[in-house]
Amino acid sequence: MKVGVITLLQETNTFIAEATTLRHFEENLLLTGEPVRAAFADASHEVGGMFAGLDQAGIEAVPIFATRALPFGTVTDETYATLKSRLMDALASAGPLDGLLLAPHGATVSASVRDVDGDWMSAVRAHVGPELPIIASADPHANLTPTMVAAVNGLTAYRTNPHIDQKARGLEAASLMARTLRGEIRPVVAAAFPPTVMNIDRQCTDEEPCQSLCRRFEELRQRPGILSASLFLGFPYADVPEMGSAVLVVADGDRQLAERSALELGTLLWDRRADFVANLISPADGIEQARTLPGPVCLLDMGDNVGGGSAADGTTLIHELHRRRLGPAFACLSDPEAVRRADAAGAGAKLSLRVGGKTDDLHGPPLEARFTVLQLNDGRFEEPEARHGGIRHYDQGRTAVVRTDDGLTLMLTTRRMVPFSLHQLTDFGIDPKSFQYIIAKGVNAPLAAYKPVCPSILRVNTPGSTTADIESLTYHERRRPLYPFEHDTQWTPCVGRL
Numbered sequence: 001m002k003v004g005v006i007t008l009l010q011e012t013n014t015f016i017a018e019a020t021t022l023r024h025f026e027e028n029l030l031l032t033g034e035p036v037r038a039a040f041a042d043a044s045h046e047v048g049g050m051f052a053g054l055d056q057a058g059i060e061a062v063p064i065f066a067t068r069a070l071p072f073g074t075v076t077d078e079t080y081a082t083l084k085s086r087l088m089d090a091l092a093s094a095g096p097l098d099g100l101l102l103a104p105h106g107a108t109v110s111a112s113v114r115d116v117d118g119d120w121m122s123a124v125r126a127h128v129g130p131e132l133p134i135i136a137s138a139d140p141h142a143n144l145t146p147t148m149v150a151a152v153n154g155l156t157a158y159r160t161n162p163h164i165d166q167k168a169r170g171l172e173a174a175s176l177m178a179r180t181l182r183g184e185i186r187p188v189v190a191a192a193f194p195p196t197v198m199n200i201d202r203q204c205t206d207e208e209p210c211q212s213l214c215r216r217f218e219e220l221r222q223r224p225g226i227l228s229a230s231l232f233l234g235f236p237y238a239d240v241p242e243m244g245s246a247v248l249v250v251a252d253g254d255r256q257l258a259e260r261s262a263l264e265l266g267t268l269l270w271d272r273r274a275d276f277v278a279n280l281i282s283p284a285d286g287i288e289q290a291r292t293l294p295g296p297v298c299l300l301d302m303g304d305n306v307g308g309g310s311a312a313d314g315t316t317l318i319h320e321l322h323r324r325r326l327g328p329a330f331a332c333l334s335d336p337e338a339v340r341r342a343d344a345a346g347a348g349a350k351l352s353l354r355v356g357g358k359t360d361d362l363h364g365p366p367l368e369a370r371f372t373v374l375q376l377n378d379g380r381f382e383e384p385e386a387r388h389g390g391i392r393h394y395d396q397g398r399t400a401v402v403r404t405d406d407g408l409t410l411m412l413t414t415r416r417m418v419p420f421s422l423h424q425l426t427d428f429g430i431d432p433k434s435f436q437y438i439i440a441k442g443v444n445a446p447l448a449a450y451k452p453v454c455p456s457i458l459r460v461n462t463p464g465s466t467t468a469d470i471e472s473l474t475y476h477e478r479r480r481p482l483y484p485f486e487h488d489t490q491w492t493p494c495v496g497r498l
Helices: 022-028 035-040 046-056 077-092 116-128 146-150 166-181 210-221 255-271 283-290 316-324 336-345
Strands: 002-009 029-032 060-068 099-104 134-138 154-157 187-192 226-232 246-252 297-301 329-334 350-355 367-377 380-382 393-395 399-403 408-413 437-440 456-460
Touching: 002 046, 002 077, 002 116, 002 166, 022 029, 022 060, 022 077, 029 035, 029 077, 035 046, 035 060, 046 060, 046 099, 046 166, 060 077, 077 116, 099 116, 099 166, 116 134, 116 146, 134 166, 146 187, 154 166, 154 187, 154 226, 154 246, 166 226, 187 255, 210 226, 210 255, 226 255, 246 255, 283 297, 283 316, 283 456, 297 316, 316 329, 316 367, 316 408, 316 437, 336 350, 336 367, 336 399, 336 408, 367 408
Parallel strands: 002 060, 002 099, 099 134, 134 154, 297 437, 297 456, 329 408, 329 437
Antiparallel strands: 029 060, 187 246, 226 246, 350 367, 367 399, 380 393, 399 408
16 A cells, blocks of 8 residues: 655744745745655654555555744745645656655744645545545644535544654554555544634643643543544644634544534633633743743743744844843844854954844844854764654754853854754753853743753743734734634533634
8 A cells, every 4th residue: 555645834924024935934844756755764743654554554655745933923835825725736747645644833824825734635536526535734723624524534633742752643644544445444523613812922842731631632532432632732923714723533434423523622622722822921031030030031932933934033032131131141132244244253253243133123122232253064974863843853053152251152043943842952062051041032942952951940921023912913914803802702511613
């Protein structure tokens, strides 16, 4: 038997003015055919899990198409048309298949196609016909849509945030496919879409309120006839009609069981909606709290969350630390111009730099200070363990590490880089335990990397394109009413529709 593997991954922040283009995918990952297998062979990623699971089941995996771009702005129509065309051409060239494993992100948006994942998944379904089994995995930050659900026989989302179980979910998807092809199960899906949004700062699955909610999902997974159950946290920075949280259940041949179970979980989520409203700390209050905590203190810069598409050059917290001369402190900024100047000066040089705050006026003004260039490097590092995103090999471009006389150390990168790996520091000889304050530009994703070295962690509501104060954002396309934007929102529990 032969099962094809396809993935298209990008988390789209529609509040970012700059668009995602084909270049962003080419710089990260854009492959067809056999190179897809090699790209994921050693990664803690769902696609790696799919290949491994099919191999364990004695099924030939057929790598078809894989592309990924870091979270950023709306995908241009031309870019999406190119990606979809290449995907469909690769599928047409793959030959006869017995099944397909798909790995969408679930929150990809183009200028004209607001449900990109539903669109390309539906095109795949139309190409192979209604009988071929399709099993998919997805990021729990997907804004799940009825169109996505209708395209598949089974769907599973990562169960952890930070996402450290991606490979396990790929193995799960492959197992469901193998059992389906052997005639052992007949998966059917049902989803519920209560009109509620989980704030990003309440989405860590190891913390309340998510932790106890996730336990209820695990209890349901143990029931007879249930094959899988998934919580979709949602992605509030994609202004689309389907934006919000959702639940999905896969049952074995019993659609009524799938629907009843989805309704049960959807009602549970709806009943607890008030638990997922933001708990916000201002930058000034965050720094005051941090001063009383054992270090290193990880300050999570929520408004400049690179994993949510932000610019990676926010300076709000850096200014607070620098103004108060608090340290030693560390932060990473994307600033190609400053890297070039430091590179030209050379290691050991002292120079004045104007760093950060150059992408837009949302993330704080540039910091002007005098720095010593500590080191210059190629910006490549490797993460061997399972970390958020499932990425092993990273490349942040030419990188300069600089430091002020009062102990502010900045890693300046040519490319935006997500703070998913501690090897971003340690591979370049930087000891995270040598700092009292570490700024990580994220909300939950950095936790898997930084918890082992930071006894104290604070989420700080900084301004920016990923502000945790989502009620301050101007939405045009989201459904209405939607909690918590409209506090009097009502929901008549149902499955299958928004």
